Amino acid sequence: MGIVSKLRRTAAATGLAAAVAMVSTAALAAGEAKHPEARDWHFTGIFGTVDVASAQRGLQVYLEVCAGCHSLKHVAYRNLGALGFTEAEIKAIAANFDVTDGPDSQGEMFERPAVPSDRFVSPFANEEAAKAGNNGANPPDLTLQVKAHPGGADYIHALLTGYADAPEGVEVPAGSNYNPYFRGGFIAMPAPLAADGVEYSDGTAATVDQMATDVVNFMQWAAEPEMEQRKKTGFKVVIFLIILSALLYAGKRKMWANIDH
Ligand code: HEC
Structure with a gap:
């Protein structure tokens, strides 16, 4: 092993040890919180839905x-379609909340019931109001x-x-x-x-x-509304890679079969 790579390894090991030490100190500092x-x-899991x-x-x-x-x-009210709610149900859910819209032709802001394309209405107008409450x-x-x-x-x-x-x-x-x-x-x-x-x-x-x-x-x-799609795609990619590896390996064996080495 070259001296340089040896040094690198030692440095990496020291770094790792330091990182582990830092993590455990942090865990100790936050020690009062009970572990869930x-x-x-x-x-959870690759087939989780x-x-x-x-x-x-x-x-x-x-x-x-x-x-x-x-x-x-x-999240917009209409996203609830992915959770199995019908359009009528989503309209009804949204209509329970008022949003500020505008300005109108007079330059005034106005309140109207929320519609499916609106994002979920926030309970407070801003962070200061949220804190004050x-x-x-x-x-x-x-x-x-x-x-x-x-x-x-x-x-x-x-x-x-x-x-x-x-x-x-x-x-x-x-x-x-x-x-x-x-x-x-x-x-x-x-x-x-x-x-x-x-x-x-x-x-x-x-x-x-x-x-x-x-x-x-x-x-x-x-x-993560796209979770299931992501997992399906990931699974297909893994299957594809396994098949590809098998093909490449078979091809390699075939090509080298008649060559002395
Ligand atoms: C009366 C107001 C109120 C209600 C109702 C409420 N929360 Fe909270 N929630 C707060 C406040 C205030 C904080 C910030 C707490 C803090 O920093 O000490 C908070 C913090 C949180 C946090 C972050 C905790 C963390 O580790 O930072 C989560 C998650 C949470 N709430 C979930 C919920 C859920 C889910 C519900 C409904 C079942 C809910 N809350 C209902 C006021 C509320």
């Missing part, structure tokens, strides 16, 4: 509970929250179901709530889910666990 339980999600019935119920949870504080800015904490947009946290689905499920009484001797600051899954343990979001907080039209019992699962399935769909 790993759950079985319908959408959206649990449509659950995601539909999750939309209901989002609209009736979360939408009071959280926006979902990157939530003890200074900004409820993040929910479109990409599943992607924004490592193990996002497990984490959000744990967060939504993990509110608890603070342990003995732990003082919860005013405007905060104790949740061991949140970094630092205190979160400005009050526990949003309570049993039977929504009434599911398909008769599913609305336990806190069920609503959390459903809203996470909905948020996963919102974060």
Whole structure:
């Protein structure tokens, strides 16, 4: 082995060791947050798909509970077609919300009911209003929250179901709530889910666990509406590469078969 490559290897190993050390220090620093339980999600794995019935119920949870504080800015009502909603249903859902439009011919802005091509209407006009309404904490947009946290689905499920009484001797600051899954343990979001907080039209019992699962399935769909297509394409590409490798190998054997070496 050349001295240069030897040096490079040592440098790489040192770098790796340093990186591992940094990661474990970071983990220690954030040590108070409880590790979410790993759950079985319908959408994981290369053949994983959206649990449509659950995601539909999750939309209901989002609209009736979360939408009071959280926006979902990157999804348009008409995208709900991909979750199995009919055009009439989508129109009806959109019409529950008012959007500011304009200016009209007089230069005035005006309010009108939302239509399918509108994005989901945000609960607050701007970040300042959102903070003012939530003890200074900004409820993040929910479109990409599943992607924004490592193990996002497990984490959000744990967060939504993990509110608890603070342990003995732990003082919860005013405007905060104790949740061991949140970094630092205190979160400005009050526990949003309570049993039977929504009434599911398909008769599913609305336990806190069920609503959390459903809203996470909905948020996963919102974060990656193209997931199933992506997985199908990926699978086809892998099959293609396997066949191509087999052909190339067979061709190579054939070409070299009569050559002495
Ligand atoms: C009363 C307002 C309110 C409601 C209702 C509400 N939230 Fe929140 N949410 C907040 C606020 C405020 C924060 C920011 C918390 C903080 O930074 O301390 C937050 C933060 C979050 C976070 C980010 C947590 C993190 O680690 O950064 C997620 C995910 C979330 N909410 C999901 C939901 C879901 C899902 C629902 C509906 C089931 C919901 N919220 C309902 C106010 C609300």
